[in-house]
Amino acid sequence: MEKVAINPPCSRAAVSFAIGILGLRRMRTATAVYPVVMANSTYEPIQIGSEDRVFVLTGAGVSAESGLRTFRDQGGLWEGHRVEEVATPEGWDEDPVRVWRFYSQRRRDARLAEPNPAHHALAALEEQLGERFFLCTQNVDDLHERSGSRRLAHMHGELFASRCEFHTVAGGAGPGHCDKGPFPDAALYESAEAIPRCACGGRIRPHIVWFGEIPLEMDRIQQEIDRCTVMLVVGTSGAVYPAANFVRWAGSLVRKYYIGPEAPMNAQAFTRLVLGNAGQVLPGLFKAK
Numbered sequence: 001m002e003k004v005a006i007n008p009p010c011s012r013a014a015v016s017f018a019i020g021i022l023g024l025r026r027m028r029t030a031t032a033v034y035p036v037v038m039a040n041s042t043y044e045p046i047q048i049g050s051e052d053r054v055f056v057l058t059g060a061g062v063s064a065e066s067g068l069r070t071f072r073d074q075g076g077l078w079e080g081h082r083v084e085e086v087a088t089p090e091g092w093d094e095d096p097v098r099v100w101r102f103y104s105q106r107r108r109d110a111r112l113a114e115p116n117p118a119h120h121a122l123a124a125l126e127e128q129l130g131e132r133f134f135l136c137t138q139n140v141d142d143l144h145e146r147s148g149s150r151r152l153a154h155m156h157g158e159l160f161a162s163r164c165e166f167h168t169v170a171g172g173a174g175p176g177h178c179d180k181g182p183f184p185d186a187a188l189y190e191s192a193e194a195i196p197r198c199a200c201g202g203r204i205r206p207h208i209v210w211f212g213e214i215p216l217e218m219d220r221i222q223q224e225i226d227r228c229t230v231m232l233v234v235g236t237s238g239a240v241y242p243a244a245n246f247v248r249w250a251g252s253l254v255r256k257y258y259i260g261p262e263a264p265m266n267a268q269a270f271t272r273l274v275l276g277n278a279g280q281v282l283p284g285l286f287k288a289k
C-alpha cells in the first residue's frame with residue numbers, strides 16, 4: 001500500500017446543519033499521512049461481512065461519468081455561475097428567473113444522462129445487503145433511483161421536484177404558511193411568466209437545499225451513520241458541510257473508504273482512499289456476504 005501526504009483541511013466544525021462551504025481551494029502540504037491505493041493497482045476488495053451495515057455518501061463525482069458536471073472541478077458548474085446568485089435564498093429573492101434558468105438547464109442535462117457503472121454497482125450492493133445498506137446522496141439528479149437504488153436520502157433535495165416558496169420543509173427552510181410541499185416536476189421555467197404560482201400566491205421554487213438552508217432527512221441520516229460499520233464516500237470534494245463531517249460522525253471502529261480520482265479535503269479522516277474514477281472502481285470493489 002502506498003502512502004501519500006496531503007495536508008489536513010482546516011478542522012472548523014459545522015456550526016449548524018445548514019449547508020456551507022469550507023473552502024473552494026485545496027491546499028497541500030506534507031503534514032498528514034494516510035493509506036492510499038491506486039485504482040489501477042492490485043488491492044484487496046472491501047470485505048463486507050454478514051454483520052456489517054454499510055452507509056454510502058455520494059457526491060457529484062458519482063454522476064461525472066454519466067456526463068453531468070461536478071461543481072468544483074475545472075469546468076465545473078460553479079465556474080460559470082456565482083453560487084450566491086443561483087443557490088441561496090437571497091439569490092432567489094433577487095432574481096427567480098435566473099435561478100430557474102439555472103435549474104431548468106440542469107433538468108435538461110439530467111434528462112439526457114444515464115446511470116453509469118458506479119450507480120449500478122451501488123444498486124447491486126443494496127440488492128445483496130437489503131436493509132443493511134443505506135445511501136445518502138448530495139446529488140439532486142435521479143440517477144441512483146434510475147439504476148435501482150431504493151434505500152436512499154437526497155439530503156440536498158431533488159432536481160425533478162418543486163414546491164411553494166412558502167412551504168416549510170424539514171429543517172425549517174421557507175416561511176411556512178403554505179401546505180404545498182414537494183411535488184414531481186420536470187418542467188423548464190425560463191421566463192418570469194413561465195414560473196408557476198401556488199394557490200396561496202407564492203412562487204413555485206426548485207426543491208433544492210440552497211446554501212444557508214437545512215439539509216433534508218438529517219435525523220434518518222444520523223441514525224444510519226450511528227449504526228453503520230462500513231462507510232463508503234464516493235466522488236465528493238469534502239468541501240461542503242455537514243456532509244463533509246459524516247466521516248467524523250461515524251465511530252472510530254467504522255471502516256471508512258473514499259473513492260474518487262483525487263484526495264478530498266477531509267482525506268485524513270478515512271481508513272483508506274481508493275484513487276480512481278467511481279465507474280471503474282466500484283464494480284468489483286466489494287466482497288459482500
Ligand code: APR
Nearest residue numbers: 059060061064070071072073138235236237240260277278
Ligand atoms: N468518480 C469519482 N469522483 C469523481 C469523478 C469520478 N469519475 N470525477 C470527479 N470526481 C470527484 C472530484 O475529484 C471531486 O472531489 O468528485 C468530486 C466533486 O466535488 P464537488 O464538485 O465539490 O461536488 P460535491 O462534493 O458533490 O459538492 C457538494 O456542494 O455545490 C454544492 O450542493 C452542491 O451537493 C453539492 C455540494
